[in-house]
Amino acid sequence: MKRILAVLLVLAMVFSLAACSKEEDKPASNSGNTTNNSSNEGVVSDETATLKLWDIAVPGDGNRPAYDASLKELKVMFPNVTIEEDCTENEAYKPKIKAAVANNEVPDIFFTWAGAFLGDFANAGKVYCLDEELKKYVGNELPESMLGNSTYNGKHYGVPTTMNVVGLFANLDILAQVGYTKIPETKEELFDCCDKLVAKGIIPFGCSGKENWCVTEYLEPIIEKTIGATELNDIFRNGKTWNNAGIATAVDTLQQMIDKGYFDPNGIALGNEEVKANFMAGKYAFYQNGTWNCGDFSDPSKVSFNVTVGEWPVMDASKSSMGQLIGGPSDTIAVSANAPKVAAQFAVEFGRLICHYGYLAGSGLPAWTPYGDTSAVSQLVQTVAGICNKANGYVLFGDNAMSAEDADKYLNYVAKVYGKEIDGAGFVAGLTSELR
């Protein structure tokens, strides 16, 4: 019996070793380990590599179809590259990628937000400079202006994919009930429309209080349409003081709207997906969020009412005007500083394809010049394109524009505004003293 057991153990060990040696024959998963194979026609690179990809395109996310289509096409362009993809939900992704960068475990290719978010990584030397890989596209397929948010010290560290702005989505069927056929364009019109909706027992707006960035989707456009895009840009990105009476007025306006019952009181306990689902179920007249939602709202199997998109109405016509938007090219693909060259090539093509397929699927406007048949682009995306064509000022999302430490403090104050713990004066005083 003992002999049989011994023989079995030896056999098990031999099979284990054999399995281990087979494992070694596989392409190295180490990002730095690449080998050249014979070249094929139509491929961008025939290098062999296994690359780690991290992104936020979880199943069900508006960007998922674009990612799937892009990765499928990239298999032809990079036949010997194996991608190990790891998707994480938006909010959980932020600490995850930062922890990875801090611990020198940066995935070869990863999704990131441009502005200060990527800037921290670039300044720490953790990301790959893509100047050489982007050279052939910049100025023709990729407008230089789209690289501004991912350029640091004159070098490009990210591949922009889609461009998004904050959009005010409206349920036209509900608006028709109070005599409106389009989204209000002035503060007076907006308040009149909301008063009529509230009188009819309809909730005008839904906003998640559980995810602070959702509150900024309301607050930032209100501030922008009160003090103007240039002023807000100077505050967000150029160190101008927060001590601005217009900001306090804008905050008070938002709180006035909350007091008047314009916002779903349950919103403070809900996540963004729940609020979005409520809008799609016809519970709210308006939902203000990124234009990456166009894809979902254009899908008749998900939304059964007439929906349109516009921009937040002008709050102070002496300082702002229609055409001043929050957003810009922020969604970006970046590459680890330690990744092989093929990862950089892959990332550039990946960004270009996400842009293409994302535009077709309605998850945003193209940061790259569109190509191919774009006749199937949804009406909502075309409306957003029209708004952007007429735009006269962009301000990057506040939490993208500021350093990580400042953004966290800023979001903390935004939560206090939505929870009515502080008013406009408190918001201005707090940020003036807290932010560097």
Place this chain on the structure above:
Amino acid sequence: MKKKSQKLTIFLFLLPALLLFVGLLISPIIMSIYYSLFEWNGMNSEMNFIGLGNYSEMFSSDLIRFGNALKNSLILAALSVFLQLPFSLALALALGKKIKGERFFLSVYFMPVLISTVVIGQLWLKIYNPDYGIINSALRGLGLLGEKDSILWLGDKDLALGAVFVPTLWQYVGYHMLLLYAGVKSVSPELREAAKLDGATEGQVNRYVVIPSIKPIIKVSVIFAVTGSLKSYDLIYVLTNGGPLQATEVPSTIMIKQLFLSNRYGLGSAMAVMLIALCFFFAILIGFIFKERDIYGKK
């Protein structure tokens, strides 16, 4: 000579475990203490020595409110010790009496421990949903809430903390129950019988025989409950992420935000050190309390 060689052998056998212990447990603590003395974003090589500045900021900042988070954790710890553990003990004592369906009930009560915390979080999010959650729907059905009214269990800063604690306590009742059940089962049946022959009721047997016999296990459960409360993170992250208005923040949620959202590795490390110190402190304190009772507490 032989003794020396024996000592060397013992040392060599212990060395791998010692290396693992130092490498995986001691060195991260030492590194955290070191980082906590610096202002550092975790990415750049620039580290600015600020001494105890992070510790001072942790307790003085009105924006971070670490003291408030600590208070929340201590409330959770107190609830664990004074509500969760007595309930677990009651279940363990009841199941330890060889009741019918003992194994079935054991599995049922232990089941929440096996379920992923994220799943439990999602489940309770649905239960607490202001629109269609079972609690609000029941209250509406009973006429205690208007048709269009809602109670914001997770959105009201006065209710959220309690609402978050309910699933936290519920999840680990089965865990403590199992620990205590094992202890109850290990009590000699002769002791029980002897007490009964002396005329003790079932309650008196539990009070004077079973519970004193399982004191070491109760001590372990108390240590786990208190340190687990101080370290609680995952369920709170899923349910509220520390909101609304920081009402449900615990030290771990603040620490993660400072480390990975604000890029403040020095401050985050100081919080980690504080958590470790508190866990050690409470473990020693609980050990001390139970030790005192062993010597003088017998009636």
